[in-house]
Amino acid sequence: MIEALRASTMEPRDHLHIKQISIGHRIPRLAAAVVIGSALGRSGEARVMQSWVSFTLPEQTLLRRAMSDSSLAGMVQIYGVDLRWSGIDEAPPMRSYTEHEQRALVPLLATVTTDLVDRGLLTVRESAGLVASASDMSVEGSYLRAVLAKVENWLWPPRTPSQFRLSAPRLVREQWFDDAHPTADSSGLPRWDELDVGQRKVLVCAAEASGMLTGPFGIWSGPPAELDATQRSDWVDPQLAALLPFVRDGLIEARRYCGASDEFTVIAADRLRDTLTEPALWDSNLDWGVGLGCVFTYTGLAAWRGGWSGTWNTRLTFE
Numbered sequence: 260m261i262e263a264l265r266a267s268t269m270e271p272r273d274h275l276h277i278k279q280i281s282i283g284h285r286i287p288r289l290a291a292a293v294v295i296g297s298a299l300g301r302s303g304e305a306r307v308m309q310s311w312v313s314f315t316l317p318e319q320t321l322l323r324r325a326m327s328d329s330s331l332a333g334m335v336q337i338y339g340v341d342l343r344w345s346g347i348d349e350a351p352p353m354r355s356y357t358e359h360e361q362r363a364l365v366p367l368l369a370t371v372t373t374d375l376v377d378r379g380l381l382t383v384r385e386s387a388g389l390v391a392s393a394s395d396m397s398v399e400g401s402y403l404r405a406v407l408a409k410v411e412n413w414l415w416p417p418r419t420p421s422q423f424r425l426s427a428p429r430l431v432r433e434q435w436f437d438d439a440h441p442t443a444d445s446s447g448l449p450r451w452d453e454l455d456v457g458q459r460k461v462l463v464c465a466a467e468a469s470g471m472l473t474g475p476f477g478i479w480s481g482p483p484a485e486l487d488a489t490q491r492s493d494w495v496d497p498q499l500a501a502l503l504p505f506v507r508d509g510l511i512e513a514r515r516y517c518g519a520s521d522e523f524t525v526i527a528a529d530r531l532r533d534t535l536t537e538p539a540l541w542d543s544n545l546d547w548g549v550g551l552g553c554v555f556t557y558t559g560l561a562a563w564r565g566g567w568s569g570t571w572n573t574r575l576t577f578e
Contacts, residue, residue, distance in 0.1 A: 311438035316341060317371045323439040325381045325425035326432050331406075332423070333415035335361040336521050338368060344556055353525035362410050369407035372425075376403065382426045383407070398423065415521040443561035451570035456577045457501030462567055463577075465511050465553045472502070472513075473540055474550030481541035488536065495535040502553065503531055510559030514552050526551065 314322065320338045335356060342350035351360065375381035376399075383403055384395040398406055406412055412423055451459065464470055464478050471477040482494045505511040507528040514523040515534060526534050534540065540550060555563055 308434050311435050315371070316345060316347070317368060318375060319439065321368070321372055321375060321381060321425060322427060322431065322435065325427035326436055326439060328424055328426050330415075330417065330422060330424055331383065331412055332417040333413075333521050334425070335364050335368060335413050336415065338364065353527065355522045355524075357522070358414065361414060365408075365410045365413050368413065369404075372407055373404065379428065380431055382428070384424050384426050386422050386424065395424065395426075416519065440564065441561050442565040443558070445562045445566040448562060448566070451567055455501070457497055458504075459571075459577045461501045461505060461511070461553065462563065463571060465505075465555045465559065466563060466568065466571075469548070470552045470554050471548065472498075472551045472553055474545050475543075475547055477550055477552075481543065491536050491538075492532065495532065498535060499532055503528060505559065506531065506553075509556055510562055511553050512556055514554065516549055516552055519546065519548060523552075 311319070317338060320341045321334070324334060324337060339351045339356045339360075343353075356364070372381065372383070376383065383398040383406065385398050385406075386395040406423055454462070460478050461472070464472060469476060472479050473481070479498055482491050486494055502511070502513065506513050506526075513526040513531060513534075515526050516523050534551060
């Protein structure tokens with residue numbers, strides 16, 4: 260069932276591409292595709308647009324995040340995840356990048372960002388607040404190159420008073436949003452009503468920005484303090500049963516966050532029980548963002564968008 264879904268998201272169809280994003284990292288921009296420096300044109304009307312899969316993987320990463328008006332800080336980690344989910348050899352292992360590794364990749368992403376800006380596909384904006392605003396000023400020229408060259412602007416958490424964000428023009432969103440955020444035929448998956456409440460809560464958690472399962476703002480309460488190791492192992496069974504199938508089938512990635520940065524370790528399906536039974540994971544004094552979290556993979560996100568999200572959005576209740 261899951262393999263059929265995964266296969267459906269890999270077919271080279273015009274509107275549905277997930278796994279094929281990996282080829283963008285290895286091949287140059289297609290010669291047949293029009294150079295998009297003038298694709299938006301002086302009139303603002305789109306001319307011939309290249310296909311989504313002709314973008315390199317760094318370009319796809321930046322454009323996908325720009326369509327959501329995302330912060331420049333943390334972008335290197337997102338690129339590493341894209342590499343890993345796409346099966347690229349030089350992807351980081353089952354963890355996030357270290358700060359040293361992130362710093363080494365900034366020149367590459369800065370060059371790609373500059374090229375996308377020059378082609379009219381992406382804008383870097385500066386704001387004083389945490390939320391994007393229509394009044395945010397566009398960063399251009401030598402200031403843009405200085406902003407992109409400064410490594411600290413790419414690292415999370417932000418280390419400057421100003422917030423730099425990536426934004427995409429309306430025509431870019433219209434042309435490529437569906438390709439960058441595809442849906443999949445989820446008819447082979449359980450319907451929303453066939454999932455138990457625990458599974459529904461995990462799916463919604465993965466769709467949320469924080470995605471925390473444990474910790475002060477996690478969806479799971481901790482075990483009673485008086486439980487011994489055996490009792491704690493039994494106690495986590497309901498949580499494990501709700502999460503494990505999605506992790507095992509590649510729809511959700513489980514991550515262990517240990518600090519205020521965006522660094523994490525991926526927890527494989529066969530390590531989930533050991534992780535969930537660790538007393539330190541359930542410490543009531545943990546800071547926000549520390550603990551076990553979950554996030555949709557691109558396959559999982561396509562399945563979510565293909566069916567489950569519609570039911571959730573019409574009900575907004577787990578029962």
